[in-house]
Amino acid sequence: MIARARLPRDRERDLQKATSELLLALADDDFVLGFADSEWTGIAPHLEEDVAMSSMAQDELGHAAAYYGLLADLSAGDPDRIAYDRPADAFRHCRLVDHGRGDWARTMARRWLYDSANAVRLEVLAGSANRPLADLVVKVRREETYHLLHGEAWLERLARHDGEPRRRLAEALELVGPDAPSVLAPLPSEALLVDAGIQPLPGAELLTRWSARIEPVLGRLGLDLPAAAPAALDPRTARSGHGAAFTWLWTEFSSVRALDPRATW
Amino acid sequence: MTGAGGPPAAEVVAAVRAVLAGIADPEIPAISIVDLGIVRDVTLARGRLEVELLPTFIGCPALDLIRATVAEQLEPIRANPDSGIEQVAVTISFTEPWTAERISDTGRAALRASGFAPPEAGPKLLSLAAPATCPYCGSRRTVLENAFGPTRCRSIHYCTACRQPFEQFKDG
Numbered sequence: 001m002i003a004r005a006r007l008p009r010d011r012e013r014d015l016q017k018a019t020s021e022l023l024l025a026l027a028d029d030d031f032v033l034g035f036a037d038s039e040w041t042g043i044a045p046h047l048e049e050d051v052a053m054s055s056m057a058q059d060e061l062g063h064a065a066a067y068y069g070l071l072a073d074l075s076a077g078d079p080d081r082i083a084y085d086r087p088a089d090a091f092r093h094c095r096l097v098d099h100g101r102g103d104w105a106r107t108m109a110r111r112w113l114y115d116s117a118n119a120v121r122l123e124v125l126a127g128s129a130n131r132p133l134a135d136l137v138v139k140v141r142r143e144e145t146y147h148l149l150h151g152e153a154w155l156e157r158l159a160r161h162d163g164e165p166r167r168r169l170a171e172a173l174e175l176v177g178p179d180a181p182s183v184l185a186p187l188p189s190e191a192l193l194v195d196a197g198i199q200p201l202p203g204a205e206l207l208t209r210w211s212a213r214i215e216p217v218l219g220r221l222g223l224d225l226p227a228a229a230p231a232a233l234d235p236r237t238a239r240s241g242h243g244a245a246f247t248w249l250w251t252e253f254s255s256v257r258a259l260d261p262r263a264t265w
Numbered sequence: 266m267t268g269a270g271g272p273p274a275a276e277v278v279a280a281v282r283a284v285l286a287g288i289a290d291p292e293i294p295a296i297s298i299v300d301l302g303i304v305r306d307v308t309l310a311r312g313r314l315e316v317e318l319l320p321t322f323i324g325c326p327a328l329d330l331i332r333a334t335v336a337e338q339l340e341p342i343r344a345n346p347d348s349g350i351e352q353v354a355v356t357i358s359f360t361e362p363w364t365a366e367r368i369s370d371t372g373r374a375a376l377r378a379s380g381f382a383p384p385e386a387g388p389k390l391l392s393l394a395a396p397a398t399c400p401y402c403g404s405r406r407t408v409l410e411n412a413f414g415p416t417r418c419r420s421i422h423y424c425t426a427c428r429q430p431f432e433q434f435k436d437g
Contacts, residue, residue, distance in 0.1 A: 048410065048413075048421075051411060051414065051415070052411060052412070054413075055414075056413070058324045058326075058417060059322065059323070059324050059417065060324075062322065062323040062324020063323055063324065065323075065324070066323050135359040135360055136323075136359045138359070138362050139320075139362040139363075140323065142362055142364075142436075142437055143322060143323060150412065150413075
């Protein structure tokens with residue numbers, strides 16, 4: 001039997017599903033990281049940092065809300081329902097942001113790894129064939145500039161202070177480093193997204209660009225980033241199989257919604 | 266064209282713009298939302314008036330308040346049957362990013378008068394590195410204390426000339 005050529009309508013549907021997958025990954029990454037980082041509000045090492053961390057967490061939630069909005073436009077859904085009414089295992093954030101916030105060094109190491117990888121991803125998505133996504137990303141990138149400067153300043157500060165700061169930073173990189181590539185790992189439907197120009201470059205290319213960007217910084221500071229965990233690069237595992245830290249966070253951020261689904265503020 | 270006998274659409278849009286020019290930013294009431302540059306466009310077509318807003322920062326919590334205020338302030342115009350407006354839509358747009366360059370000269374003067382340094386002009390990374398101009402004494406001998414301030418659009422600075430802490434309106 002001769003294989004039937006795929007109808008344009010099938011392709012349209014597949015493409016919409018792939019686009020939703022990309023938007024959900026972008027949204028869930030920022031949403032989960034935003035909530036994890038917001039735990040520092042009130043208890044950051046000093047007041048200025050408390051304000052900075054809270055501001056960045058607020059940015060991430062704002063970015064997530066905007067991505068959920070695009071996703072809702074595609075599916076005629078409600079952004080709040082997508083954000084708050086899903087079971088924990090339906091979240092598609094990457095392994096890097098699945099870790100608990102840990103100590104300050106871990107939070108800073110994770111922020112720098114995430115911000116540097118996210119910058120590479122957003123740079124490429126600014127040229128997306130999906131116009132609403134490309135427009136939004138132009139704005140997101142302008143805000144993320146502040147985050148990247150902040151993360152690099154802290155990486156440098158911790159790395160250049162021998163003893164406890166540097167030791168804690170090294171431990172943090174050892175723990176979360178293997179999962180860092182999960183931010184850029186290929187999505188299951190990547191081929192379709194790249195073909196349609198919605199994600200103009202594949203994950204493998206993003207990972208190469210990211211390495212070229214961070215290696216000089218790590219080299220200058222004499223820091224080691226462990227090799228990628230196989231699960232962090234595999235499209236089937238990079239964004240699923242969440243751990244206990246996320247189950248706890250999910251219970252926290254969905255608790256108000258669980259108490260009163262109509263609550264607003 | 267609007268309803269028979271009503272004023273032409275351009276006149277209605279001008280009236281709407283005049284109302285918007287009188288709406289203050291809720292976080293810095295010294296400046297109007299028009300001078301702040303967050304009103305991208307006002308259009309009236311087929312009875313639908315659309316006011317398109319550009320957020321200074323995506324996660325700005327004042328956006329809902331600004332949208333509600335705009336709708337409320339435009340209600341008298343909408344309620345006038347001659348306006349030809351059946352529906353008012355206040356939308357948030359990312360068609361182009363809000364940047365510091367959108368703040369008008371009047372807006373910059375209003376910020377300075379209320380103790381805020383307006384954002385420096387020019388490419389963003391250079392403007393981040395450049396010292397802010399103190400809104401009190403005009404000195405550029407100032408240091409950045411924190412790129413993150415009390416709201417998303419404000420950073421905190423210190424003037425070593427007149428020894429005043431001050432805030433700058435940040436480039437988005």
